[in-house]
Amino acid sequence: MNASASTIDLAIIGGTGVYELAELADADTQQPLTPYGPPSGPVRIGRYAGKRVAFLARHGEGHSIPPHRINYRANLAALQALGAQTVLALNTVGGISAHCGPRALVLPDQLIDYTWGRISTFGEAPGSEVLHVDFGDPYSPSLRRRVLEAAGMIGIDLMAGGCYGATQGPRLETRAEIARMKRDGCDLVGMTGMPEAGLARELGLDYACLGIVANWAAGAGPDPDEAITMEEVLTNVRAAMDRVPRLIERLLAL
Numbered sequence: 604m605n606a607s608a609s610t611i612d613l614a615i616i617g618g619t620g621v622y623e624l625a626e627l628a629d630a631d632t633q634q635p636l637t638p639y640g641p642p643s644g645p646v647r648i649g650r651y652a653g654k655r656v657a658f659l660a661r662h663g664e665g666h667s668i669p670p671h672r673i674n675y676r677a678n679l680a681a682l683q684a685l686g687a688q689t690v691l692a693l694n695t696v697g698g699i700s701a702h703c704g705p706r707a708l709v710l711p712d713q714l715i716d717y718t719w720g721r722i723s724t725f726g727e728a729p730g731s732e733v734l735h736v737d738f739g740d741p742y743s744p745s746l747r748r749r750v751l752e753a754a755g756m757i758g759i760d761l762m763a764g765g766c767y768g769a770t771q772g773p774r775l776e777t778r779a780e781i782a783r784m785k786r787d788g789c790d791l792v793g794m795t796g797m798p799e800a801g802l803a804r805e806l807g808l809d810y811a812c813l814g815i816v817a818n819w820a821a822g823a824g825p826d827p828d829e830a831i832t833m834e835e836v837l838t839n840v841r842a843a844m845d846r847v848p849r850l851i852e853r854l855l856a857l
């Protein structure tokens with residue numbers, strides 16, 4: 604692998620509509636080939652708030668890779684090989700709970716995996732060790748604490764905790780599926796939270812998810828019959844992103 608010796612202070616995996624963070628100062632791009640194949644696209648490495656930051660677009664730079672086709676293993680292995688230990692995943696999500704409406708920022712502390720058929724472990728090559736990592740707290744408590752502290756310091760309203768339900772996609776959910784997820788205890792729904800979080804744990808990375816609420820999940824909003832449009836999703840993500848660069852700057856300063 605084309606690994607770099609220099610350390611990265613923070614790696615950001617950007618999701619739907621959050622590509623502006625790729626504009627790092629003095630950025631260099633690398634696309635290491637990993638034992639799992641290539642990552643979704645180039646990893647941009649540059650300076651942000653005086654620190655070395657890497658940015659990888661989860662769905663590829665042209666947003667052409669659907670959630671179930673993302674090479675999650677290659678993405679995480681590439682970031683680690685380039686020197687990242689701390690990974691903040693930005694995930695566009697639908698809000699299920701009443702306090703998770705469009706444009707809210709949420710830092711979940713739990714997840715439920717409803718995906719299927721995705722390669723979800725590094726421990727499946729013939730002869731490799733079977734991995735049973737602890738996953739009771741699926742997101743790094745220490746990174747979550749730091750993100751919350753950063754948000755508190757600059758007065759950004761960030762919801763501390765919540766359960767992310769990872770669905771298969773790429774279609775959105777039915778109202779019945781969201782009602783079931785609500786009964787299960789999910790506050791948010793997205794399609795990319797798993798296996799990304801589990802693989803990050805297998806690699807020993809400090810990984811947390813920042814959920815950017817783009818829409819009410821199917822049937823969860825004030826008008827339960829309202830359809831979800833991509834226009835609404837992108838408008839809300841763009842609006843919610845006004846707080847994210849400042850949050851990351853503060854996080855990097857801690």
Ligand SMILES: CSC[C@H]1O[C@H](OP(=O)(O)O)[C@H](O)[C@@H]1O
Nearest residue numbers: 618619661670694695793794795
């Ligand atoms: C209606 S947009 C769905 C799309 O957005 C989320 O992606 P990401 O987590 O990478 O921001 C969701 O998981 C879907 O992939």
